[in-house]
Every structure is written in structure tokens, then in C-alpha cells.
Amino acid sequence: MTSRFRLSETDCITINGADHLLQSQDDKGVVLWRIDDSAVRLSFTHEQLVGLLASPDIRFKRDHFSCGRAALRLRCDHQYLNTLPADTREDLLWKAAYCNAFLDAETRGTVCRTIDSIRSAMPRLSALVDSRETEWQVLDRKNLAGVTVRRRLPPSAWTLRNWTRRFEACGLSPLAFLRKRRSVLTYTRKFAAEADALLAECIAGYLSRNKPTVQEIVRDTHSRFKEENRRRIGVGLPSFQIPSGRTIHRRIRKFDPFHVVAHREGIDAAKRKFSFYENGIPASYPLERIEMDEWQVDVASLFGNSGALDALESSDRARFEIGRRWIYVAIDCATRCIVAFRLVANPSAEGAVRALELIALDKTAIAQAAGCESPWDFWGGIGSLVTDQGSAFASVEFRTAVTDLGATYEAPPAGVPKLRSTIERIFGTFGQQLAPMLTGRTFSNPSERGDYPSEQWAALTDDELAEIFINFIVDIYHNSPHAGLKGETPANAWKRLKAEQGATPPPDSNTRRVVFGIPLTRKLGRHGVLVHGISYNSPELQRALLTGQAREIQIRVDPHDLTHISVCLHAHWHPAEAVSKAVWGLSLSEWRETVRDLRTKHRDDAVLTEDMVQRARNRIRAIDQGARELRRVQPPTLTAADLERCERELFLGLRIKPGADPSDEELPQVDGLLGDAIGDQPASPPHDESQTPKPRDAKPWKLSDD
Known part of the structure; x- marks a missing residue:
């Protein structure tokens, strides 16, 4: 069956560093055009698009060019919540919880956006938010007696209203609270009927599919009035009084809510929002x-x-x-x-x-x-x-x-x-x-x-x-x-x-690792980043090493595919690729069984060939492919602690090195606990260890992942 994903005109797909927008889509595929060169068009079938999103160098940014996302980028430089410290994340989600509780109450008609109304509803909102915060703080605790629960004082009515406005303007993202912006004080004046007609024309711009914010309408209205005043003064006419931001805001609030949603989001969205439902809220396309x-x-x-x-x-x-x-x-x-x-x-x-x-x-x-x-x-x-x-x-x-x-x-x-x-x-x-x-x-x-x-x-x-x-x-x-x-x-x-109609596109491979990958911390060295005996590298890691920055970095590991990991540099996540192709496509369980099998069969060999790794990996993969797939939906789950313990028990000292010349007579010297290295040369023949002199400067084993 043809896999089709639903793209939006505000989505952004970054290919080879260039941003592309959707031009058209149908049941056969999609056509994208390049932003910095409108003459360039790219076409993909839906199957090709699925493969494209799985590539490590492709970025898919949903609603990147929407008004909410654009406003969000003006406020903060972070793309993911998990990049932030834990206390900062909790604070942002707490503020978002208040805004969501207020918006839910507003939808039900139990509160409006006046200060008195918000102040009277604050006890109910605080009780609801505190209840939810308490639930996740005592998560997985069986005996709750004496458990310390942290509760925060509620915001004032003014603060909550400002939070909600900012939350809505930034597309309902908790990241909207990272920075504050001071509002501009305005004042109210009366103006002539001609100015009123010009004002009506200006605020009609709010009913646009581009979803301009009220602040943008205020700025555009002031610019139009100033331009018109310069023209009137030039012909000897009196200038108009410029309407205040509060007046513009009040005029916009008088619009019919159904018409606002219909113009800004489409007639289908307006029907969904204002229709009665008993069979659940309807959806029109898959994964909506x-x-x-x-x-x-x-x-x-x-x-x-x-x-x-x-x-x-x-x-x-x-x-x-x-x-x-x-x-x-x-x-x-x-x-x-x-x-x-x-x-x-x-x-x-x-x-x-x-x-x-x-x-x-x-x-x-x-x-x-x-x-x-x-x-x-x-x-x-x-x-x-x-x-x-x-x-x-x-x-x-x-x-x-x-x-x-x-x-x-x-x-x-x-x-x-x-x-x-x-x-x-x-x-x-x-x-x-x-x-x-x-x-x-x-x-x-x-x-x-x-x-x-x-x-x-x-x-x-x-x-x-x-x-x-x-x-x-x-x-x-x-x-x-x-x-x-x-x-x-x-x-x-x-x-x-x-x-x-297409379905909602999946996240790209880097985003999937960042969100669902197991978090670890590693040191950056000349080999790149070493995880489970596998070296990972990327241009971003090389630049970080040259500048002497980010020696201790956060990473995300996908236990189902060790081909790539994601590394965090300066609050941005980048993919890093495994240096050795021997591990491409392997899951962590397959790699663990491969290493265990190789070490059992070749305990006396100092060098293991990539051909040997490939043969072992084929044997392991053929044993229980079905069982591994079913484990995805069963209770056992790998955690960061499990991976750390796994490395201590099995992967310490293991490193895959680039291939060497098979004609070399001398085997390469290898650092690490067990001296295992995987190269391109054949395994050394068995020898009698009793006749091999031990070096005097033999160093004791050390536990290191570098």
C-alpha cells in the first residue's frame, strides 16, 4: 500500500542545508520548492518521502513557518524541552498547565479574560493544577505517607492572562515562557468617521490564514495611520488621531468567534470547534x-x-x-x-x-x-x-x-x-x-x-x-x-x-532519537564519542574538538539501531555516524550477542576481522528475529542505567578501528581492558601463551570508555 503523509504549507523540510516548502501534493507524491531559489523544484513519491525523512541529514520541521512557530523563535533559541535543565522544564510545564486549565475553562464558558473573572476562577484553576502536579511528583510511589510534595504559589490574574496570551501567540508551546517581553503602553483616543473606516480596513487583516497576532495588527495599523497622516498633511488636511492598541484589541474581540476561526483556520476547523459532539471530537484525516x-x-x-x-x-x-x-x-x-x-x-x-x-x-x-x-x-x-x-x-x-x-x-x-x-x-x-x-x-x-x-x-x-x-x-x-x-x-x-488526504508526517530520525533515545553522557576525544565500544563521529564533533569546547556532551542512543546516535552541542542536537560499517543496522541486543559470541570463540585473539563480525551478526540476527520484534510491546525496557551496566559488564575495552593493511606483519597495539579491536586483517593464529614473555611495563586493566 502507498504510504502517504500529509504536509502543510507551513512545514519546512531541510535537504542538504536548504529549506524547502510544499508547492503541491496529490496521491502520487509531493512537489517542493526551495526557499532561497524559487526556480528549483524537487518532486518525491510518497515512498521516497518516507525514505527521505529517515535519512540522518534531513530535518522535518512541522509548522515551522506558522505565526506561532515564528513568534516562538523570536523568544527562545531552544527547539526541544529536553535540552533544558529539569527544574526549568518543570517550571515551563507548570505555567503551561495553568494556561491549558484556563483555556479549558474559557472554552466551557466558566471564565472570561477579565481580571475579576480570572481572579474568581483562580482557586479552581490552582486546585486543578496542584492536583496534576502532585500526581506526577508521587508517580511510582506506593507508600505516600510522609512524602514531600512541592507546590508553587499561583500566579496573579494579571500574570495568568499575560501567560495565556503569550502561550497562544507561540502556538501553545511551553517554550513561549523562556523569555519575557515588555508590553507597550497605549492610550485611547476618539477619532473621525473617515479614520474609523481606515481602522476597519486595518483590523480586517486579522481574518487571514496567515494568523497574524494582535500585536502585528496593531503595528500595521499604526504604520497605515502614520502613512495616511503624512499624505493628508501634504495636501493641507488635518491628520487622523492614531487609535490605541487597546482600541484595536477591543474591535478585534467584537468579531464573531465562528467567523474568526473560519477565516484563520478554515471552515472545517470552525465546524469542529463549534459543533456539538456526542461521539467524540471528529477528525478528518489519519493521525490528526x-x-x-x-x-x-x-x-x-x-x-x-x-x-x-x-x-x-x-x-x-x-x-x-x-x-x-x-x-x-x-x-x-x-x-x-x-x-x-x-x-x-x-x-x-x-x-x-x-x-x-x-x-x-x-x-x-x-x-x-x-x-x-x-x-x-x-x-x-x-x-x-x-x-x-x-x-x-x-x-x-x-x-x-x-x-x-x-x-x-x-x-x-x-x-x-x-x-x-x-x-x-x-x-x-x-x-x-x-x-x-x-x-x-x-x-x-x-x-x-x-x-x-x-x-x-x-x-x-x-x-x-x-x-x-x-x-x-x-x-x-x-x-x-x-x-x-x-x-x-x-x-x-x-x-x-x-x-x-494524507497522514501527518513522522518525525525525522534525529528527532526520534532525541525524544525517545536513551540519555547518556560521554567525553569527546580524538576518536569522537565512544559508546559500547563503537566510535561515532561527525563534522560538528570535529569542530567541537578543534575549538576545545563541549568535552563532556549529552548523547541519545536508539537501542534498535546503532548506526547513528544524536549528540548535543550548544543546545542543538546533531546526528553522529558509527565509524565502522560493521555495526550499521544492528540493534543493541544484536551487537551485545555478537560481541559475546566473538569473545567466547576468539578469546585468545588480539584482533577480530570485520568479516568475522559480519558472519556472527548474520547468525545472531537469524536466531530470534520474531522474538526481538515482540519485545517492543512487552514490559522490559532498556534504561540509561541498564546501558551503563551493560557497558561495564561487556563492552569495556572493545573498540572497532578502521581497517589496516592485511600485509602488515605486526598487529596494531590496542588500548583497553581486553585488548579487543576489530580491523580488516585476519585473526592471528593460536599460540602457546606459556612461551610468550610478558612485557615488564604491562599496565593494570583500567575501566575506561575512551
Whole structure:
């Protein structure tokens, strides 16, 4: 099936350092034009565009040329929240939480933008924000007695109104609060009828698809009035009194809200915003709106993976730890396709972020590993993400990831299920259609359960439970007629809408690593950056080394692909490529098994050839490809601590060096713990260590990653 992603006129794609804008798109592909040379046109099919976004030197910036993003760039130099210190991130998200709470209340009509109205609503807003902040601060804490919780004093009504204006002007991004800008004091005057006509013409510019801010309209209006006054003075006419910014603001507020949204965002956006909804907020194209939630599975299962338990009888397997797992599910509202699924031990911010990552990945390999017949190629970027107010979704880590992906985050108030009706219904589908097929069902309430021995009949392990869910989702649910789609199947709805309108483009590979990669810190040396025995380099790292800056740098590692890492230099993230091609395309688990296999078979060799690495990697990759894909949706997750421990146990001293001349008789000298180096020369023959004299200046082993 043709993969089509929906580009916007305000999106920016940087190719070879040059920015490009969308000129046109259809079901065959897209045409881009270069900003600094309008005569240059580039065309790509949708398949080529997908490959283009996966390239390490391509940048895709959603809404880069929109008014909100432009205003945001004037205020701060940061592109990602996770580049900032933790306390700064928390402060920005706290301010954003107040603004979102105020905007939600304003949408419901319980507050307006007068100081008295905001002041009267402040206790309710503060209670809501404090409740959410408390939830993420005590996340993963079982015993809450005596836990210290930090609470901040609420802003004043004036401050909150200023925050909200700045928040809206910068596209609802928390980064809008990084810098403050002093407002210009204005005053009100009365002016003539002719001036009133000119003023009406000026403020009509606010009803534009370019979405100018009120401040821009004020500046344009003042410029027009000054220009007109110079003309009138030249012909002997009295000048007009220049209207104040407050007068212009008041005139703009008199516009009909529906007309404002229709002119600035389109008629479809106006219908969505002002229409009544009982079946959830509608979406018109794939990935425009995604709802995500957590759910405790209505099945008692064994906590662990199959393998060692396979040979046991069901009665023997039931002696192991038994309980109910949780799942994270994300569903596309336009097509009802499930775009992310993850099985977790307990709700957590880490589990929610890992489920979020699956939205931007093609999950067909996971479906094939589970034995599905249909593809699971429903993936792309996120337009708006809607969750409940659970602690995992309220965490700093999750909100940071959503913000850095360029998505709009919504957390509707509790007790209004129709605002998230799509995700609520899918859990009902799981309980009604899937759970009855499984042994160990727990039922939704004790009266339905009766005397059914759920725990005694528990037999499914984590990987079996994940495989069952994936088969139900991909082969049954996606291919069954859906009442919300008027009888069309979710899979057909995705194909139709994606072919007609396109889907939201996924993040580029560098952004995906920055947002979802495992954070580590490394020293910069002449070899570049050394991670797991692999040297990474890039032009940016070379310049940083020459200038003597950034000796200790932050990096992000994608455990599923070690070809590139991302490095942070001067608050900007850049890709760095593995020097040795032997590790290109390998996952961390494959590389770990490759190193372990090589060290076991060639413990006495000082040099390992790249051919040997390639043969070992082929053997490892052929062993359990399916099992590795299924691990993406199961509870175990690699963390930064896991990677550090892995390096201490296995990768210390391992380094892949550039190839050497095979004719060299003398093997290269190698630093490190085990003296392992991977080059292009053949392995040295076995020798008798007892007859080899030991050097006098042999140095003790040292634990170093450089």
C-alpha cells in the first residue's frame, strides 16, 4: 500500500542545508520548492518521502513557518524541552498547565479574560493544577505517607492572562515562557468617521490564514495611520488621531468567534470547534487526532515470558506469580485504527513514552513476529494527542516528549467521557470480544465473575498475552466493520483517507532519537564519542574538538539501531555516524550477542576481522528475529542505567578501528581492558601463551570508555 503523509504549507523540510516548502501534493507524491531559489523544484513519491525523512541529514520541521512557530523563535533559541535543565522544564510545564486549565475553562464558558473573572476562577484553576502536579511528583510511589510534595504559589490574574496570551501567540508551546517581553503602553483616543473606516480596513487583516497576532495588527495599523497622516498633511488636511492598541484589541474581540476561526483556520476547523459532539471530537484525516489511555487487562496471567514454562502443565504454571497486566493503547480517531499498543507491569511515565514511540514506527515487523496475516503499517506523526489526567500522562517526561514531537497535547477534564469516547470504546471491545476467548478471565465485576477461578486457571505469559492482543488488533479488529465508520473497516478507512488526504508526517530520525533515545553522557576525544565500544563521529564533533569546547556532551542512543546516535552541542542536537560499517543496522541486543559470541570463540585473539563480525551478526540476527520484534510491546525496557551496566559488564575495552593493511606483519597495539579491536586483517593464529614473555611495563586493566 502507498504510504502517504500529509504536509502543510507551513512545514519546512531541510535537504542538504536548504529549506524547502510544499508547492503541491496529490496521491502520487509531493512537489517542493526551495526557499532561497524559487526556480528549483524537487518532486518525491510518497515512498521516497518516507525514505527521505529517515535519512540522518534531513530535518522535518512541522509548522515551522506558522505565526506561532515564528513568534516562538523570536523568544527562545531552544527547539526541544529536553535540552533544558529539569527544574526549568518543570517550571515551563507548570505555567503551561495553568494556561491549558484556563483555556479549558474559557472554552466551557466558566471564565472570561477579565481580571475579576480570572481572579474568581483562580482557586479552581490552582486546585486543578496542584492536583496534576502532585500526581506526577508521587508517580511510582506506593507508600505516600510522609512524602514531600512541592507546590508553587499561583500566579496573579494579571500574570495568568499575560501567560495565556503569550502561550497562544507561540502556538501553545511551553517554550513561549523562556523569555519575557515588555508590553507597550497605549492610550485611547476618539477619532473621525473617515479614520474609523481606515481602522476597519486595518483590523480586517486579522481574518487571514496567515494568523497574524494582535500585536502585528496593531503595528500595521499604526504604520497605515502614520502613512495616511503624512499624505493628508501634504495636501493641507488635518491628520487622523492614531487609535490605541487597546482600541484595536477591543474591535478585534467584537468579531464573531465562528467567523474568526473560519477565516484563520478554515471552515472545517470552525465546524469542529463549534459543533456539538456526542461521539467524540471528529477528525478528518489519519493521525490528526489520537486518543491514548491505559487499561488493566481483564485476564489473570503469569508474570514472565514463555520458554522455561512451556513444558509445564497449566496447573504447574499457575504456581508462579499471577496478576493482571496493564496496557497502553493509542487509537486514531479518523480511522479507528490502533496505532500503538504496549504491555506493561504497572502504569508509569516510561511505559507511556515507549507506547508513544510506537505511533511513529511501522509495526508490520511486530505483526509478522506475532504471526499476523495483515500488515500493521498505521504510523506517522501526531497532530493532537488526547489523554486523561492520569499521573503517567501528567509526568514531565511524557509531556516533554509530546511537546518535542511538535504535537498538541490535550487533557480534557475528568468526568466527561465523550471527550475521549473513541479510546473508551476500544477497551470495551477488548473486554467484550477478546477476554471471553482467554482462560483466566477476571470479568468486569464480582457478580459477573461468580465462582470462576481466574487465578487458578491463569496460563498465559507476557509474550503469549502480547501475541494474542496483536493478533486480535491486526487481523480481527482492523478488518471488522465498525459502526463508527458506517460499516467500513478501520483498515479500509486508513487506506482510503491516507490516499485521499494524507497522514501527518513522522518525525525525522534525529528527532526520534532525541525524544525517545536513551540519555547518556560521554567525553569527546580524538576518536569522537565512544559508546559500547563503537566510535561515532561527525563534522560538528570535529569542530567541537578543534575549538576545545563541549568535552563532556549529552548523547541519545536508539537501542534498535546503532548506526547513528544524536549528540548535543550548544543546545542543538546533531546526528553522529558509527565509524565502522560493521555495526550499521544492528540493534543493541544484536551487537551485545555478537560481541559475546566473538569473545567466547576468539578469546585468545588480539584482533577480530570485520568479516568475522559480519558472519556472527548474520547468525545472531537469524536466531530470534520474531522474538526481538515482540519485545517492543512487552514490559522490559532498556534504561540509561541498564546501558551503563551493560557497558561495564561487556563492552569495556572493545573498540572497532578502521581497517589496516592485511600485509602488515605486526598487529596494531590496542588500548583497553581486553585488548579487543576489530580491523580488516585476519585473526592471528593460536599460540602457546606459556612461551610468550610478558612485557615488564604491562599496565593494570583500567575501566575506561575512551
